[in-house]
Amino acid sequence: MDADLISKKDLLEQTGISYGQLYRWKRKNLIPEDWFIRKSTFTGQETFFPRERILERIEKIQAMKENLSLDELAEMFSPSSGKLISKEEILKHGIASEFVLNFFLEQAQTKDQVFPFEDVLAIYMLEKLLHSGEISIEEGKMLLQLLHNTAESFSVDHSQIWLIRKFGVSSCFLLKKAENILFEKETKIIAKVDLMQLADELKMKLM
């Protein structure tokens, strides 16, 4: 059996949660619908989950449900909470340095002091990539342009941003629900960002 998947039965046993809780969390969208993977086995239909993601998610829910209501949790796990985040908060929570923030403002040509979640996600991504030295300023501009152009169909679910380079010429793109992407051998993958993971990280920082 696929090692990356965990069956519902094993999941409940391992985490100690009950069916009632699992279904409740599913209803409240704490666990995304498409993590429920149906497969037929010799005992009939069984449901499987992506092992790492579900275990991590349940651990988080269990750790935080003491202090937050299910609805508050749902808001936290939903891709964008609709709340605006101010410039000060970004700096205070260490989401981005002043340099990256100013770079973003310059590129976006805005004087806004508060940002929607999607923008903060973009800022956070830039901060990570620029600081690790993986990408250049020019490539950062390109990434922002990409996010800007795809803003309408943008969602963090199953989306990844890739930056590739060949002979020093770089390009970037947004993947949705894609698997198995193959490149010719001279193409280098410079950065691969899973937006869902990034969004989770960012939310933890904002807590």
Place this chain on the structure above:
Amino acid sequence: MNELKKGNLVINGIGSSNGGSFQDVSLNGKSTVNGDVKCEKLESNGIATFKGNIVSQTVEVNGTATFEGSISGENITVEGIAKVLKDVAAAKLQVSGSGKFGGNIQAAEVNLEGRASIAGNCEAEEVRVRGPVKIDGELNAEHIFIEPYGRSSIREIGGQRITVKKDATFSNWLKPFLATLLFADSIEGDDINLEITRAKVVRGRNVTIGKKCEIDLVEYTHRFEKDDSATVREYRKI
């Protein structure tokens, strides 16, 4: 904010409208609404066809109504015959007549008392079903109480407390053509109490399999009880 008093849409007899934003919508006779409707109260008494999506505090269907779009509102009541092709979102959904739903249902409280069929999933906190029901997707609710009538089927049932009971008040002369049974692929919950159910798998903490049940596999973690008239092919504690 400057609140404009909205007008009403009233059709008596035969008429059609392009939809829009209203206070009350009242349709009596034979009407067609071609666009989206946003209103406080929607009442459909004759034969009505809605081609757009509906957003209304209350929706009441007494005659025959077809909704080609989705419905969202607080209180949705169907006393006649309603067919909804897309999703329904409501605080309370009550079907006393006949309801046919082509999409998913999301509500806090769902009461299905007449004939109901749902092609998608049904998610709610409280679900009560009394009568013939067919759900092709998953029924997921905190508390589920089902009194089936005739051949009923629900593909998957999941929740905290799940009860399926034979309703004694459906009198004998009103016997359905086929024996009353609920068919399900899987039933999963914390406290499960079943009667007249035929299921492939039942998984839960406390599982009671009552009369006239036929279950292929029961997996339980705490307690398992079985009526003598029930058939359970395999059961195991996990």
